[in-house]
Amino acid sequence: MTDRALADLAYDMLSRSYVPYSKFPVGAALLCADGTVFTGCNVENAAYGSTICAERTALVKAVSEGHRDDFVKLAIVGNCSDFCAPCGACRQMLYEFAPNLELLLGREDREFIKTSLSDLFPMGFGPKSLN
Numbered sequence: 421m422t423d424r425a426l427a428d429l430a431y432d433m434l435s436r437s438y439v440p441y442s443k444f445p446v447g448a449a450l451l452c453a454d455g456t457v458f459t460g461c462n463v464e465n466a467a468y469g470s471t472i473c474a475e476r477t478a479l480v481k482a483v484s485e486g487h488r489d490d491f492v493k494l495a496i497v498g499n500c501s502d503f504c505a506p507c508g509a510c511r512q513m514l515y516e517f518a519p520n521l522e523l524l525l526g527r528e529d530r531e532f533i534k535t536s537l538s539d540l541f542p543m544g545f546g547p548k549s550l551n
């Protein structure tokens with residue numbers, strides 16, 4: 421799958437976002453080694469702190485379907501003027517399963533940049549830290 425195709429799957433998810441409070445839709449698409457893609461959107465809640473981000477939605481969908489150590493690339497996109505970077509909680513959640521995950525970060529004009537979780541979240545606390 422091309423980076424463009426993965427990013428487009430994330431853009432498709434913007435219409436599914438439930439964002440009555442922030443009005444800030446985010447879409448995500450997580451590619452696994454076997455080609456499976458898990459998509460996600462942000463789902464907000466009247467108790468604001470119960471909101472789940474788009475990329476965590478995609479991640480928990482993948483893990484709950486049996487994927488753990490085969491994550492290849494994650495696209496995160498938003499209707500924003502700047503490239504949509506993952507929040508701290510999402511960086512931590514992703515680090516648990518894929519500390520070197522490749523990332524595509526997209527903005528409203530559908531341009532995206534490539535980066536990695538290891539660049540955005542160096543020296544994270546992960547499973548090995550508990551040894």
Ligand code: THU
Nearest residue numbers: 442444446462473474505506507
């Ligand atoms: N949001 C995400 O979905 N992913 C991020 O990493 C950044 C923030 C969502 C949460 C909330 O619904 C909205 O964007 C505004 O914070």
